[in-house]
Amino acid sequence: MTEETPKFRKRFGLRLKFALWTTFFVLLMIAGVFLYFINRQINTLTEEMERNGIALATSFSAAAKEPFIFDDDLTLVTMAANVKKSNPGILYCVITDTEEIIKAHPDSVLLRDKPFKYSRNLKVKREVITDTTEGFPVLIAEDPSRYDIRAPIVVKEPKTGKLSEIGYVHLGFSKEPIALAVRKTLIGLAGVAAIFSVIGILGIFLLTTMVVRGLVRLTKDIEIIGRGDLNHPVQVKSRDEVGLIAYSVEVMARNLKEAQSRLLETERFKHEVEIAQRIQAILLPRALPRIAGHEVATYYQPALVVGGDYYDFFRMAKGKVGFIMADVAGKGVGGSLIMVMTRTMANMEAAFDDNPKDLLVSLHDQLRGEIPEDMFVTACAVALEPEKSLVQLCSAGHNPAALFRASVGKTGWLEPEGAPLGIALLSREQYAEVIEMTEFTMMPGDAIVLYTDGVTEAMNEAGEQFGEGRLLDVIARNGAGSAADIRNAIVKEIENFTRGAPQSDDITLMVIKRL
Incomplete structure (x- = not known):
């Protein structure tokens, strides 16, 4: 007997959350303006009284x-x-x-x-x-x-x-005349503030409805597509993040539909892999970020049995640049869909967070309960402040990042504590206590290497793994080169080691180097 999936119960929708937070900040801003003008009037009246009083007192003293x-x-x-x-x-x-x-x-x-x-x-x-x-x-x-x-x-x-x-x-x-004038102004400003507050709140709810409308429509479209109606057209056509998600869902649905027509000619597993590869290729970044004083190089080679490797770049709060490397514990379409979900959430959350810990905590909170209990996501997230080359790094149960220090020509590991994303047993508060954040400054010539387990677990024909030791060694020998040089050296070393043995997992690399 198949176990029935528990029905999803929504507590607080995005519309309500967005409206409440926006209303709070609008009211806070109105209160700040209100206090500013009251304080300004008190100062103005006091200065005028002092100026007139000084003139009167000095003229009287002279007389x-x-x-x-x-x-x-x-x-x-x-x-x-x-x-x-x-x-x-x-x-x-x-x-x-x-x-x-x-x-x-x-x-x-x-x-x-x-x-x-x-x-x-x-x-x-x-x-x-x-x-x-x-x-x-x-x-x-x-x-x-x-x-x-x-x-x-x-x-x-x-x-x-x-x-x-x-x-x-x-x-x-x-002081009574000043107090009386302030009270009159207070009453007037309070009335104006009340009117603007009401108008602002109504405007916020209207704006929230307009902003969230696309997500609501997209959710309904995904539910219909999820029930098997792959011919259902996605209604959202906007050219923003929601539109990108809608486009990805539409591409996913289109690819699934195409795969269904080929299932009669070949086995289902092969076609699921093809669909997942297409989705993964669409969602991976098409261009590298341009960061003053830094360079970035990436490498992605999917396996025959596609996994859930994913990397991305995005802008974070306070002008920081975010990097993420993730690996979904699942193969095929299932792993890719979790990757789609993770990527979408990461891009939406990044604009509100200024450090990788807050980003990963938010991702965990949203993934928890949304993915199967036997699946999870490991990730390594980095926030770079370009002007200072200040790096903040967190790991959600991911492979340790490698740090090359140009001043000593050596490479070491960055291994902050952390747990994988989406584990249902850990609440948001518990997860925030578990995960740690490492912070340091990259000096000229330093480099950070992020990767998935497809690198260190790459095997040769004898069944021997490439291992972390070989990875550190190749980075140390080639760390003085550019980001692309370091990436190419690692890929070449893996190819020489495996010598044509079948690739069992995705190989994904990201190199961040300070010039």
């Missing part, structure tokens, strides 16, 4: 000089009262000597010769030098409810011509 010298209380009180009356925002206008003893107060003559107590709890904010105060600073102080601007009364000694301070003018300004 109060003569009556202060002659101890003309009546004139000083009258002047202070007029300043306070003509400027409603002023809490007080007080004239003191240099010891902060009141000499004139418009509210009561009884306060004369009393200490100016308001100045005790003030915190000095800054000092300003103006032309009208003869180089003596105007002091700006504040407490939670007010600003105090203190302008010096400066006189010149008749005999010596020396300038000195003989007293101060204190102007007190309430």
